[in-house]
Amino acid sequence: MEDYADRLSAIETAPTYWLTIPLTEFSESLDRWLRLRSISRADLAKLAGTSRAHITQVLRGDANLSAMAMTKLAMAVGAVVHIHVTGKDVPLRWHEMHDGLLNTVTYGERKGPLRAGRLREATGGAQHAFQ
Numbered sequence: 119m120e121d122y123a124d125r126l127s128a129i130e131t132a133p134t135y136w137l138t139i140p141l142t143e144f145s146e147s148l149d150r151w152l153r154l155r156s157i158s159r160a161d162l163a164k165l166a167g168t169s170r171a172h173i174t175q176v177l178r179g180d181a182n183l184s185a186m187a188m189t190k191l192a193m194a195v196g197a198v199v200h201i202h203v204t205g206k207d208v209p210l211r212w213h214e215m216h217d218g219l220l221n222t223v224t225y226g227e228r229k230g231p232l233r234a235g236r237l238r239e240a241t242g243g244a245q246h247a248f249q
Contacts, residue, residue, distance in 0.1 A: 136206070138179065144188050144199070145179040150223075151197050154216050166194040 129135050152162060159177065163170045175181040176191065188199045204210060211224040
């Protein structure tokens with residue numbers, strides 16, 4: 119019987135294991151954009167031509183979205199999608215300007231995929247700083 123470390127190592131080589139990172143980052147970013155622009159989930163559903171239930175799935179990180187689906191949702195609210203590739207243990211930080219305010223978003227070291235809603239806990243807290 120293989121031990122836990124061997125099983126975890128085998129799981130970590132599967133692309134589906136790592137897919138949760140970009141899906142979670144997308145859902146967190148989209149949710150942040152909606153809050154910044156005071157757009158409701160119902161409004162997003164109308165603008166994107168989809169159901170509120172689907173939007174809820176997306177924002178929970180439960181939807182398996184293609185790059186095209188992400189782009190359509192972002193474009194529905196006047197945004198765009200950026201995809202970034204980095205090392206799996208590299209902390210990530212980016213800066214955005216919203217209405218003249220600097221928004222810095224930081225995610226700590228990645229130890230593996232993260233589920234929506236647990237991102238802040240798992241990374242030691244995503245920091246959203248408006249200056």
